[in-house]
Amino acid sequence: MVLSSIGLRNFRLHKNTNLDFSKDLNYIVGGNGQGKTTVLEAIYYLCTTKNLNQNQDSEAVSFDEKHFEVKGHFRDLTENITRIHFDLETSKKTYFVDEKQTYRASSIIGKFPVVTLVQSDHAVTLGAPAERRKLVDSIISQYSETYLIYLLDYNKTLRHRSALLSKIRELNDKSLMPQLEAWTETLVKMGLEIIKHRLKFVENFNEYVCHAYNKIMEKKENPSIEYNFMGETRESEIEGKFIQELNNSREDELRRAKNLIGPHRDDFHFYINHYELRKYGSQGQHKTFQIALRFAQFFYMKDRLGRTPLFLMDDVFGELDANRAKKISMFLREIGQAFITMTDLTKVESIHIGNTDLLIEIENGRIVNA
């Protein structure tokens, strides 16, 4: 899939910006606050209807304006024009594919796949387990609608079950226990599906991470992701383990009125040469791992979906040494179309810019050179 052009109206600093893109690498260059990340933000809106940095939609409306609009032209086997409109007064966001309004964001999942590599990615290797679950869930959900449905159902089950746990605690009413049993059974059923999907995913994804990591790293290392459910990785044993752990924690769960067991507490562990990244990784290894994960996500999604995602990379080159910057710019050649923001071109002379690549310079929301 290729995004051939985009139009921004009243979108942050961009009053009226039209851009034609290269089908290869698009370098968007500009100082801080000149509106370069905004272009990525707009592209992300077109693919997902959501904000790239989970900001409020209202923040993207230009100062003193009442709405924003972004329009994009995608080319794949067919051509699609997507358009998103946000009205400040009513807070209403409308999304159109080929001028037909789409009412559910979930109906476009996987249709315009996009992979992002942004500053906040450091949280994936350094942050809490929730950050890693978010990454894994977002990848699997893009190609498996079943997984997404199980995930939504599972989360709803968690909320029902904790409401019931609270009620049992509050009323000290043991006659509610058979109902808790029924909710526990649903929890296990849904949770089991999530665990199975995650096991399968990690098994397949590892190869992609390894490949990407060694493309960026100068010397060969062996990165891996490990996942288990409370120490168990054998699919046939997980249900038993799940039920047993729930039984063991029953008293605790009732006392705290909280769901203590299940895949909502999962973590994914990153290793390099069998040393845990969190404990032993250098800053450079963390950075490389974060970048490798996104490249791996790109190639994995491409294989699973049979469509090429767009690749958005926000200001990553700035913090890399020349050697790694060069490796990454070479690796980007294998991607196809990518959108890369940079503060300063002179700083990274090692980046190879080809004939078909595009260099876009942005100043104060205007294109000064494209």
Added chain:
Amino acid sequence: MTIPEPLEILIEELSKLPGIGKKTAQRLALFLLRSDENYISRLSDSILSLKTKIRQCSICFNITTTEICDICSSPKRDRSIICVVEDISDIIAVERTNEYNGLYHVLGGVLSPLTGRDVDSIRIKELEERIKNGNFKEIILALNPDTEGETTSLYIAKLFKESNLKITRIARGLPVGGNLEFADEATIGRAVLNRVTIQ
């Protein structure tokens, strides 16, 4: 121009109906305004009689104009089999398939602790009572395949674990996340025929 109050009120009331927006409500109200008086009184009578003539069947909680509904009083229905549904609209959906000839039980909801719905707020006690006093051989659970429906099915199945009843759940021919009410008849028909045994 200000709209005369009676018309304004009618538009307001009509727009409370499901699927009716302000514009449609206005069109309907103007249509009624132009209609002849006979039609208007037939329409308003029929709306009123919804509340005055229709009530709940005292056995299965289906809607009926008599004490006991057509299905419960029919000698042709199979009294050894009972189909548990959430809502009256589900009876209509299953009946339209012509694949089922047993009795029904309308729960009037499903378990949902989040909205404060537990066993006592749906008609599970009534179901237990009916099972105890009847001669049922099979219970079919035809609840929506969402988390609440599934959990309610599990709960009911557990409730009759010690009995000799056969307990089945309608097969998942239904689209995931889909509601019984909106599934087409063929799909529901197949789902009822291909029900799976949980006990």
